[in-house]
Amino acid sequence: MPAVATIEDVASRAGVSVATVSRALRGLPHVSPATRDKVRKIAAELDYRANPHASRLAAGRSGTIGIVLPVLNSWFYGNVLAGVEAVVAEDHLDMHLLTVGGRRAMERFVSDLPALSKQVDGLLIVDLFMPDQLWDDLSGGSLPVASIGLDTDRFDCVSIDNTAAARDAVMHLLELGHRRIGFIGGGLGESGELESAELRRRGMLEAIASQGIVPDPDLEKSGDFSVAGGRRAMTAMLTHSAPTAVFCTSDEMAIGAIWAVREAGLSVPDDVAIVGFDDQPVAQALGLTTVHQPVGSMAARAAAMLLERLQGDTATPRRSRVATRLEIRQSTAGST
Amino acid sequence: MPAVATIEDVASRAGVSVATVSRALRGLPHVSPATRDKVRKIAAELDYRANPHASRLAAGRSGTIGIVLPVLNSWFYGNVLAGVEAVVAEDHLDMHLLTVGGRRAMERFVSDLPALSKQVDGLLIVDLFMPDQLWDDLSGGSLPVASIGLDTDRFDCVSIDNTAAARDAVMHLLELGHRRIGFIGGGLGESGELESAELRRRGMLEAIASQGIVPDPDLEKSGDFSVAGGRRAMTAMLTHSAPTAVFCTSDEMAIGAIWAVREAGLSVPDDVAIVGFDDQPVAQALGLTTVHQPVGSMAARAAAMLLERLQGDTATPRRSRVATRLEIRQSTAGST
DNA sequence: CGGGGGACTGGAAGCGCTTACATTCCACGT
DNA sequence: ACGTGGAATGTAAGCGCTTCCAGTCCCCCG
Numbered sequence: 001m002p003a004v005a006t007i008e009d010v011a012s013r014a015g016v017s018v019a020t021v022s023r024a025l026r027g028l029p030h031v032s033p034a035t036r037d038k039v040r041k042i043a044a045e046l047d048y049r050a051n052p053h054a055s056r057l058a059a060g061r062s063g064t065i066g067i068v069l070p071v072l073n074s075w076f077y078g079n080v081l082a083g084v085e086a087v088v089a090e091d092h093l094d095m096h097l098l099t100v101g102g103r104r105a106m107e108r109f110v111s112d113l114p115a116l117s118k119q120v121d122g123l124l125i126v127d128l129f130m131p132d133q134l135w136d137d138l139s140g141g142s143l144p145v146a147s148i149g150l151d152t153d154r155f156d157c158v159s160i161d162n163t164a165a166a167r168d169a170v171m172h173l174l175e176l177g178h179r180r181i182g183f184i185g186g187g188l189g190e191s192g193e194l195e196s197a198e199l200r201r202r203g204m205l206e207a208i209a210s211q212g213i214v215p216d217p218d219l220e221k222s223g224d225f226s227v228a229g230g231r232r233a234m235t236a237m238l239t240h241s242a243p244t245a246v247f248c249t250s251d252e253m254a255i256g257a258i259w260a261v262r263e264a265g266l267s268v269p270d271d272v273a274i275v276g277f278d279d280q281p282v283a284q285a286l287g288l289t290t291v292h293q294p295v296g297s298m299a300a301r302a303a304a305m306l307l308e309r310l311q312g313d314t315a316t317p318r319r320s321r322v323a324t325r326l327e328i329r330q331s332t333a334g335s336t
Numbered sequence: 337m338p339a340v341a342t343i344e345d346v347a348s349r350a351g352v353s354v355a356t357v358s359r360a361l362r363g364l365p366h367v368s369p370a371t372r373d374k375v376r377k378i379a380a381e382l383d384y385r386a387n388p389h390a391s392r393l394a395a396g397r398s399g400t401i402g403i404v405l406p407v408l409n410s411w412f413y414g415n416v417l418a419g420v421e422a423v424v425a426e427d428h429l430d431m432h433l434l435t436v437g438g439r440r441a442m443e444r445f446v447s448d449l450p451a452l453s454k455q456v457d458g459l460l461i462v463d464l465f466m467p468d469q470l471w472d473d474l475s476g477g478s479l480p481v482a483s484i485g486l487d488t489d490r491f492d493c494v495s496i497d498n499t500a501a502a503r504d505a506v507m508h509l510l511e512l513g514h515r516r517i518g519f520i521g522g523g524l525g526e527s528g529e530l531e532s533a534e535l536r537r538r539g540m541l542e543a544i545a546s547q548g549i550v551p552d553p554d555l556e557k558s559g560d561f562s563v564a565g566g567r568r569a570m571t572a573m574l575t576h577s578a579p580t581a582v583f584c585t586s587d588e589m590a591i592g593a594i595w596a597v598r599e600a601g602l603s604v605p606d607d608v609a610i611v612g613f614d615d616q617p618v619a620q621a622l623g624l625t626t627v628h629q630p631v632g633s634m635a636a637r638a639a640a641m642l643l644e645r646l647q648g649d650t651a652t653p654r655r656s657r658v659a660t661r662l663e664i665r666q667s668t669a670g671s672t
Numbered sequence: 673c674g675g676g677g678g679a680c681t682g683g684a685a686g687c688g689c690t691t692a693c694a695t696t697c698c699a700c701g702t
Numbered sequence: 703a704c705g706t707g708g709a710a711t712g713t714a715a716g717c718g719c720t721t722c723c724a725g726t727c728c729c730c731c732g
Contacts, residue, residue, distance in 0.1 A: 004450055004451055004453075004454065006687095006688060006689085007688065007689065008688080008689095016711075016712085017711065017712045017713075018688090018689080018690090018712090019690080019691075019711075019712060019713080019714095020710080020711060020712075022689070022690060022691085023690095023691095023710095023711090026690095029709090030709065030710060030711080031710070031711085032709085032710060032711090035710080035711085047447075047450065047451075049448070049451035049454075050688080050689070051393070051454050051687085051688050051689070052454065052455055052689095053389050053392040053393040053398065053454070053455075053687085053688080053689090054393050054687070054688035054689035054690090054717090055688080055689055055690075056389040056689090056717095057387070057389040057390050057393050057687090057688085057689070057690090057717050057718065057719085058688075058689040058690040058691080058716080058717055059689075059690055059691085059717085060690090060717070062389070071418065072414050072415075072417040072418040072421060073411070073414040073415045073417065073418035073632070074414065075409070075411065075414070077414070078408050078409040078410065078411070078413070078414040079408075079409045081408040081409065081433075082407065082408040082409035085408060085433070085435055089435070094432065095433060096430065097417075097421070097431060097433065099421055099425070111383075112385070114340055114383065115340055115383075115385035117340075118340065118385075118387050118388065118389070119388055119389075226617065227617035227618055227620075227621050228617060231621070252617070252618070255618055255621045255622070256617075256621055258621070259620075259621040259622075281562065281563035281564060281588070281592075282563055282588070282591055282618060284563075284595075285563050285567070285591045285592055285594070285595040286591070286595075286622070296409070342717095342718060342719085343718065343719060344718080344719095352681075352682085353681065353682045353683075354682090354718090354719080354720090355681075355682060355683080355684090355720080355721075356680085356681060356682075358719070358720060358721085359680095359681090359720095359721095362720095365679090366679070366680060366681080367679095367680070367681085368679080368680060368681090371680080371681085386718080386719070387717080387718050387719070388719095389717085389718080389719090390687090390717065390718035390719035390720090391718080391719055391720075392687090392719090393687045393688065393689080393717085393718085393719070393720090394686080394687050394718075394719040394720040394721080395687085395719075395720055395721085396687070396720090
């Protein structure tokens with residue numbers, strides 16, 4: 001049991017008070033350079049690390065930001081985490097995962113919100129089903145909040161223009177001559193549709209409306225952002241109506257849709273063209289036409305914004321819009 | 337600023353001491369049922385939540401387990417996180433992500449290890465590049481450790497028989513008549529090969545040796561477990577030698593390999609058969625022959641083992657072996 | 673009916689830091 | 703020579719819990 005050194009050990013060994021050690025180690029003013037160096041040297045010798053719980057309790061800050069997301073096992077959120085991680089690690093902050101998939105978890109999250117401010121200094125909300133109350137609590141509270149994928153002026157956000165991106169994607173299909181265009185949107189668990197999915201649906205509707213096409217409810221299905229969900233939605237769609245093209249709100253669902261199309265003995269893109277969303281690495285490998293969005297860097301940017309807030313920046317919420325780009329590949333334009 | 341209630345508020349409102357509140361709320365003995373109920377009722381009214389930092393400081397326990405993994409943006413680790421999350425959430429524990437990709441991060445991790453015991457009660461090591469020193473530190477230290485994917489008797493682990501799984505996969509290729517079989521293994525970042533990749537390589541060698549085939553170094557490449565890495569490795573392999581089949585240590589790399597094969601104007605499986613590893617959802621959708629391993633439940637099981645250790649279980653390390661299964665699909669057996 | 677022993681409860685000492693405030697010290701201006 | 707202001711340092715009061723220890727109180731046995 002190598003009983004790690006405490007601040008007191010450092011202080012006595014350096015012949016100064018704990019207050020001085022604390023100041024010296026954190027680079028605060030009111031410490032002479034000589035003292036600071038000496039303290040640091042001794043701290044290094046002792047391999048001293050401040051006990052984070054003590055620091056947090058005393059300082060009332062946690063040095064942690066909470067990341068609120070629905071699930072962990074999806075490419076999208078994995079990339080978000082990676083992007084955020086890179087940024088917060090630089091500032092020696094920790095990240096605290098708050099998985100809020102499903103209605104129950106969301107309810108618990110909302111009710112925990114007041115207490116949460118003790119545990120995290122800020123919150124990063126990732127594209128998520130947001131009950132109305134959460135919007136209010138979040139923008140009303142004193143906890144800094146930033147979001148990835150939510151497009152709002154109530155707090156900092158970095159997002160894409162979901163509607164425009166979807167419109168472009170569907171316009172692409174229309175230009176190829178498609179008239180019966182399906183849509184696979186999505187929500188996670190029992191909660192409602194994700195806002196981003198809803199906006200993409202709107203873009204799709206705008207696009208087909210611009211060509212005077214009447215939307216067919218049978219051509220709208222909801223998946224859960226998984227491969228299996230996409231397949232299920234596509235299979236259902238194929239049995240009832242017969243789209244010649246389908247726009248999916250995630251690559252995973254698009255892959256599932258392609259699977260379903262092939263299972264039905266049809267071919268992509270000849271019988272059914274498929275468009276995804278996200279542009280995961282796998283999309284390129286498979287020749288999936290999809291909307292590219294730079295998830296990792298969006299996440300990093302949002303994290304950086306949040307960190308600025310933690311430094312005390314209290315300007316009005318910033319909204320950062322990131323460009324998307326339709327990657328046209330074989331799932332709409334050639335043979336797979 | 338709705339100043340959350342402290343234990344003292346609850347105590348005074350309930351007319352008892354803070355000690356009693358603490359005991360009542362945590363369900364410790366030596367509290368009469370009547371008192372307990374009263375305290376709980378009042379705590380609920382006040383929406384009291386214990387300040388975790390204070391609890392941790394006082395108790396010397398963190399209620400947190402650390403999860404050590406190399407990267408966050410990969411399907412494998414995402415599923416690990418999801419599996420672990422499900423288990424730890426039940427016990428109201430937090431998980432602390434320790435991303436240790438790359439040599440530098442690993443060095444920092446090793447040097448932080450002693451201090452880490454203040455921050456986490458236990459460590460969950462996910463299939464990772466493990467420097468020798470880390471092995472010693474981990475099994476020598478007092479911190480409970482469990483691992484996912486590492487096969488060891490130095491601490492609890494749940495793992496698969498990588499060698500056997502790889503052998504079976506390659507035997508499958510041999511049975512199909514392949515004689516020039518490539519291997520795409522992998523490590524992450526600048527660190528060495530993952531142990532699991534190394535074991536799979538061994539299984540591959542065993543298999544081809546059993547058929548009297550001499551291994552060809554040109555048929556061994558290393559990827560980084562990404563689609564791009566798999567593609568790169570495959571492209572390199574195709575230019576130098578011409579395998580008729582390739583075994584990849586992850587599905588992502590297998591997908592990249594398929595991509596490269598097609599880019600080269602060849603077809604899967606007719607010119608080159610491809611086998612992956614993991615059996616991600618996307619593998620089934622794509623008809624990728626692959627080794628199935630139940631990542632999520634392995635992670636959950638390892639987490640459960642670790643939790644038992646936290647309860648004080650000090651039996652000798654348990655090794656849990658999970659069965660894998662070769663899923664034969666079109667990338668080796670039919671037309672894609 | 674007295675004493676022993678549980679079952680409850682409260683007091684209080686920390687846990688290892690941060691930080692407001694007090695103190696010391698020195699260089700400087702007058 | 704003496705007051706002064708500011709920088710450097712120390713003192714000590716918490717932060718909000720947990721937990722050891724020491725009571726209290728009551729019941730039951732001898």
